[in-house]
Amino acid sequence: MILGKVVGTVWATRKDDQLTGMKFQIVQEVELDYTLKTKFVVAVDSVGAGVGEIVLIAQGSSARQTELTKNKPVDAVITAIVDKLDVTDR
Secondary structure (H helix, E strand, C coil): CEEEEEEEEECCCCCCHHHCCCCEEEEEEECCCCCEEEEEEEEEECCCCCCCCEEEEEEHHHHHCCCCCCCCCCCEEEEEECCCCCCCCC
């Protein structure tokens, strides 16, 4: 899974019919101390995350295992909104 911060939304009025009703978020990967990395991913939002929130993303075949994304042409999905990280030994 990938830890990231939602930094924007993708609006796509024309898309594959299987993607109708899905919200797409732009997520920037973050380090464990929340510093931003330079890598971005567009992910289907299955949990109602908003801009500025820290989220967990599943990619690849794991991204197609939620109720929303099952058997859909999806490569990344937001699966959780992170409340807190507790890193004790790094």
